[in-house]
Amino acid sequence: MDFLLLYRVNHSWIVTCLLTFSHVMMSCYTEEHSERRQLHELTVKRKDLKRCDNDNRVCVTDDSDCVPRTHVSHERVNISCFFLLTDYALTPYPQCLWSQQYNVNAESMHSLIFSQTTPIYSCMGIFNLGGRMNVTLKIKNNMNGMESWSEPYEVAVQEAIKAPCPTITSVNGSDNSLEVTWGISKLYTRCRVRYRMATTDKWTEIPAYVLVANAEKAVYTIEGLKPFSSYIIAVSCILSFGHWSDWSMETTGTTQESAPSRPPDICYHMEMVNKQGPHHLMLMWKALDVYDAHGHILGYQVSYTQTKRPSLSVTTNTTDLKVVLVVTEDELEVTVMAYNSAGGSPYSHLKIDLSLHQTLPSVRRLWVNSEDDRLVLQWDVGHISLPVSEVANEWATDAAHPTSSHWKRVNGSTRSTVLKDHLQPGTTYRINVYPISNQLCGPPKSIIANLEYGTLLGAVGMHVVDVTKNTVTVQWEWQRKEVHHKVLKYRVILCLGEIQVESIPVWPDVWQHTFFKLRANTGYSVNLLAETSNANISREIIPIKTHIFEHNEIIFTVCLIVLLTLGLGVFFILSRTVYKTYFFPKIANPGASVVGRWLLESHHEKNRVKNVLKLEEFLVTDLSGEKGFVELGQERPPVREDGIFNPGSSHSTLNIKHIFIPQNTEYIENTPKSNRENRDSSLMFNNVAHIENGQGSLLPESTQIQCNFDYIQNKHTLGDSLKIAFLENTPSNVE
Missing domain, CATH: 2.60.40.10 (Immunoglobulins)
Incomplete structure (x- = not known):
């Protein structure tokens, strides 16, 4: 950008020379010295312009420039000159611009030399509208005295005239336009307008020119602007000939507010205190962008309605970006609206069904470090099933009821951020971090920190x-x-x-x-x-x-030893019984047997008598001549503790359980006696007792008993006794 210095002097002319450079200041360093480009300003007044005596075609600003030059070193310098007009003087005055490489270690002097091909009688008259001249720049190094000269620059006064710079007097705005007013010169014919937003460097120039001929002031309205936005405006004008004027001084204008153009983005988190009681519903939304807010947001209106009872609606207003509601229903419909002085935004709708509610875990590994009056916040989202779209950071003073809180949102893939606004030394802040996945937000993770020590x-x-x-x-x-x-x-x-x-x-x-x-x-x-x-x-x-053994190893070892000991004990007990049964069977002792002692008695053979069991009490009817079978049972008499049967017990009895005898009594009565006598048969009885002299002893199983049945030849009825005679018993394997 070229810097121009303009002087308006009544009924006079001034030559102003500025040394200008490119937008970027460049620095070049060498081993011996450093060089850079620097802006210089040179002003030539009327009294400083002199006519050379030895050359009537030259006017100089320094008398030494009138001395003839023997050796001229021309330095490549880009020079350009314009002639400026003012409202106070019709005579234009020149303005020359150039650039050169400047050595900061050497001081230089600059002067201008104006020359014509025709003689100059007065230096005051060389700048007329029909004049034509050459302009030369001389640069002298004061340290070594070396001089350098630019190439002569030919300029025609009328063609090089630049219009004077206009001045913006006022800027008035609506919600989408700005009205610009500026004063103009009588010599102007048309003007141009450009503008840019205060937050950018890109200019937008109005394509159409503003005609201002024969007008005292010019007015132009810039349309299509954004509400509640600041714009920088500049104006330039031109005469009927020559060059455009420089752009006017930049003036700032601001459009008015309008209702927000879009609803806020909201998310929710449901904290279920208990299944039967009320729930805490946290609603959080993002602040509208300045281009969507269209003004200063005064607050937010939050409403929720029960789906089953639409007539019951609750509305609350807040200036914060978060609100916690106590709800009892499982199905809700929530609306949020932002508003400013011009109106409200569209509503943002959210339907919540607790039966389908999902949860988003909080962030982890939260920590804060202090660096150069700012807080560096870092966290980690961990392995979350739902994708994290954004992370909201909230900080406020660590008080029970802070007056206000500040917010900053970053992308979900970010794991750190820097907080540098709204922080004061010596104040403790509570920082909350919320993960957000579309319309679902997680619970906050909190940490306290200050600018002095961090966490x-x-x-x-x-x-x-x-x-x-x-x-x-x-x-x-x-x-x-x-x-x-x-x-x-x-x-x-x-x-x-x-x-x-x-x-x-x-x-x-x-x-x-x-x-x-x-x-x-x-x-x-x-x-x-x-x-x-x-x-x-x-x-x-x-x-x-560390331990030698694990606790479970010790318990396992002890249990194994106990079980092994019990198993071996049971095995030894069972094996002893099995071994004794198979290898050491129990052998009967004949000396302890009553029957054995009875058989060994010497008078056993001599006193052998026939013991008869009288069966008169047992009566049968319709006896046949065939053999009958008698089943005898006995009640086992008591046994002593040594296992020996006690034959003298009075409880020894013989019971006849069942008798089956042929019922053909006629056959029996008609049968010869010899035949009936031959009906003696040897029967096998189980559990038969030997009875002698009123005393009995239990006979072993498989004892053969020879029985002789005598039938009484008269009428018998059921229930009469039957006499059975024990003719002979032959014990075998009696213990």
Whole structure:
């Protein structure tokens, strides 16, 4: 950009020369000196312009320039000159611009030389509208006295006239336009207007010219602007000949407010206190962009309606970007509207169904560091199933009821941000971080910090929770305290002697850690370390020794030994019984047998008598001549503790359980006696007792008893006795 210095002098002319350069100041450094481009300003007044005596075709600003030059070194300098007109003088005055490389280690002097091909009688008359001349720039180095000259620049006064610069007098605006007014010269014929937003450097020039001939002032309205936006405006004009004037001084204008053009983007988080009671519904929305807000947002209107009872609606107003509502219904419809002084935005609608409610976990590993009067906030979203579209950061003074809070949103893939606005030294702030996934937002993760120390939380009270054969678990607490160091982060370090085995960073949401794959019966140490920018501060060191065996290994071993002992005991007991049964069977002792002793008596053969069992009480009818079968049973008499049968017990009885005898009595009566006598048969009875002299003894099984049946030849009825005679018993295998 060229800088021009204009002087208006009544009834006089001034030659103003400025040394201008490009937009960017360039610096070049060499081993001996440094060079750069610098802006110079040279003003030539009427009294300073002199006519050379030795050359009547030259006017100079320095008398030394009138001396003839023997050796001229022409330096390549881009020079251009214009002639300016003022309202106070019709005689234009020149304005010359050029650029050159400037050495900051050397001082230079600049002068202008005006020459014509015709004689100059007065230097005051060379700048007439029909004049034509050459302009030369002389540059002299004061340190070494060397001079350099530019190439002569030919200029025609009328063709090089530049219109005077206009002045903007007022700018009035509506919500989408600005009306610009500027004063004009009588010599102007047309003007042009350009504008740009205050937040950008890109100019927009109105394509159509504004005709201003024979007018005292010019007015132009710029249409299609954005509401509540600041614009910078400049104006330039031209005469009927020559060049456009320089752009006027930049003037700022602001459009008025209009209603917001779009609704706020909202998300929600439902905190279910209990299944039957009310729920806490947190609504959060994003502040409208300045181009959509169309003014200063005064507040937000929040309404919610129960889907089942649309007539019941609750409305609340807030100036914050978050509100917490207590609701009882499971289905709700929420609307949010932003408003300014011009009106309200469209409504943003949100339908919530708690039966289909999803949850979004909070962020983790939240930490704040202080750097150069700003807070550097970092976090991690972890492994969240839903994609995180944005992360909202809220900070406010750490008070029970802060007056206001400030917000900043970043992209969901970002893991850190810098907070530098609305922060004051010596003030503690509570910072909340919310993950957002479309219309669902997670619960806040909070941390407290200030500009002096960053995070105001410290890890303390580390202790051992569990020690096993291959693992060690330690636990600590996070407490708020006034620290005196800027702690960058905390670490828990496991060491084996002087060797660092493992080091992990810990955050306020982590209060326990387990080290795995350790050696059994080995001594370790756990160190809680606070990292600072200058050094590491060791908080606590705990020595630990791992166990030889695991608890479950000990329990398993003890249970195995007990079960093995019980199994061996049962095995030995069972095996003793089995071995005794098969290899050491029980042998009967004849000496303890009553029957055996009875058989061994010497008078057994002599006193052999026939014992007859009288069966008169047993009566049968319709007896046949065929053989009958008698089933005898007995009640076992008591046995002594040594297992020997007691024949003298009075409880020894013989019971006849069942008798089957042929019922053909006629046949029996007509049968010869010899035949009836031959009906003696040997029958096998089970559990038969021997009775002698009123005393009996139990006979073993498979004892053959010879029975002789005598039938009474008269009428028998059921229930009469039947006499059975024991003719002979032959014991076998009697114990």
